[in-house]
Amino acid sequence: MKGKVQTEYGQIIIDEEVIAKYAGMNAVECFGIVGMASVNVKDGLVRLLKRDNITKGVTVRLNDNKISIDFHIIVVYGVSIATVTENLIENVKYKVESLTDMEVEHINIYVEGVRIVD
Numbered sequence: 001m002k003g004k005v006q007t008e009y010g011q012i013i014i015d016e017e018v019i020a021k022y023a024g025m026n027a028v029e030c031f032g033i034v035g036m037a038s039v040n041v042k043d044g045l046v047r048l049l050k051r052d053n054i055t056k057g058v059t060v061r062l063n064d065n066k067i068s069i070d071f072h073i074i075v076v077y078g079v080s081i082a083t084v085t086e087n088l089i090e091n092v093k094y095k096v097e098s099l100t101d102m103e104v105e106h107i108n109i110y111v112e113g114v115r116i117v118d
Helices: 016-028 051-057 081-100
Strands: 002-007 010-015 033-040 045-048 058-063 066-076 103-115
Touching: 002 016, 010 016, 016 033, 016 051, 016 058, 016 066, 016 081, 033 051, 033 103, 051 058, 051 066, 066 081, 081 103
Parallel strands: 066 103
Antiparallel strands: 002 010, 033 045, 033 066, 058 066
């Protein structure tokens, strides 16, 4: 499904992949987040994604121009997960709503791992 924004000049259609990439890039800039995670359900393995594959750790769903986002993240060891996720939600919600002019209805965060950062 694609998001639609009506303007006085016509319609703007935004693909879910664009929103996922933008949300993922903003998420990894938040303090305490090492990066996005890819989960292999079959093996139960979690791996850190490189910046090129950032959208594999982000799932975007659009329903009546309302956005729901799922993040699979890896956090820095020793930080407050509650604080990091609260910061991620506020930051991404504001930036995605500013970019798309659509409401972010839900943000779900799955902490898949913890890493020690040098």
